[in-house]
Amino acid sequence: MPETSENAGPHVPVLLDEVIAALSPLDGKRIVDGTFGAGGYSRALLEAGAIVIAIDRDPSVQPFADALLAEFEGRFVFVPGTFSELDTLAAEHGPIDGVVLDIGVSSMQLDQAERGFSFMREGPLDMRMSGQGESAADLVNTLDAGPLANLLYAFGEERKSRRIAQFIVAARETAPIQTTLELARIVEKAIGRKPGDAHPATRTFQALRIAVNAEFEQLGEALFAAERLLSEGGRLAVVTFHSLEDRIVKRFFDPDKGGPAQSRHLPQVQTEARRWVHVAKAAKAGEAELSRNPRSRSAILRAATRSAEVARPVKFDGLSVPVVRGAE
Incomplete structure (x- = not known):
């Protein structure tokens, strides 16, 4: 999620109305909130009448979960864990009607300097969601x-990754790089900064966070876990914050998007059976939400409904999951 200012305010769930609409009707339905965070989606789902099973690997969210447990006794369950295992974690809580995933770091995490996610606040260079x-x-x-440059390019789409990596390696020869602002200064020194542009360290921090938390692998595993968990008619809503994540979700819902184009002059290859139907058009924040919450500007919601076809085995081919070359 992009950063905006030193005081961006408390975490606000993005595209909330659109997510609720994608999963409705909700009264009495069992919904898995696979990325609980501060509980914004869970609260809205509960207020709409749903039963919510919330999952998060970040231990710092426990107070938010405790508050909802007290307020919605009997209709809210919190399960510590990763959303890549959501089918296993939610299995004992009855048949599930829907799943919502909000991918990436939350503004709550960005605002906690000690977590090391932000290049705008001094803190240890950590970025681990689970610790x-x-x-x-x-x-x-x-x-x-070389591997560092490949990581920055693959996970952050940083076009100046090799120069940044060279500056990082040179800087750590004097002393280890230990803080967020120290790394941000190194990146800015490497590639400069033009007035009005995003902070030069934006893509570097994104890439490192994704690598540390294995976010692309987690996303891919979570999508297949939702496919295993949901039966015919179940709904999945996924909110992403940059093009790499969105492309994975788009191709998961429609595998044909990732395959080679077929010539109309040749025998047509049989396409794979559809596991997801009624795939909704991608939704983005409107002007009203953008004015309230600038961090919603890059958010994209994709949603679809589960078909009756048997779930696929986990296979990332065709999903465009980025791979870092030479980082073994």
Whole structure:
């Protein structure tokens, strides 16, 4: 999610009305909120009459979950874990009618300097949503220039990735890179900054966050988990915040989009059976929401309905999941 200012305000769920509409009618339905965060979607779903099973791997969201547990006793369940396992985590809570996923980092996480997600606040170079595993500091201080550049390009679409990687490697020869602002200054020194442009470290921080949290793999696994979990008529709504994520979701709903074009002069190849039907047109924030919440400007909602076809095995081919070359 893009950053805007030092005081962007509390987390506001984006495209909320559109998500609720995509999953409606909700009264008495069981919905999995696979990315609970501060609970914005869960609250709206509960207020619409749904039963909600919420999932999140970030331990800092527990107070928000506790508040909803107290307010909606008997209709809200919180399960710690990753949304890539949502079918397993939600299995014991009865048949599920819908799933919502809000992909990426929340403004709540960006605003917590100690989490290390933001290039606008001084903090440790961490970026781990679960607090476990390799941190962003581990990556920038251990990867060679080539693999680091490939990571920045594949996950952040950073066209100046090689120059940035060279500056990072040179800087860490003096001392390890440990803080967010330190890394942001290195990136700005490497590629400069023009007035009015986005901060030069935007794509670098995005790439590192995605790598640290294995976000593309998690997204792919979550989509297939939702396909396994939902039966015919179940609905899936996914909100993404940049083109790489959106392309994965688009091609998941419609695998033919990722395949080679067929010539009308040759025998037609049999297309794969549809696991998702009634695929809605992509929705974006309107002017009113953009004025209230600038962070919604890059959000895209895609939604579809589960068909009766058996769920596919997990297979990322055709989904355009970015791969980092030489980072093994």
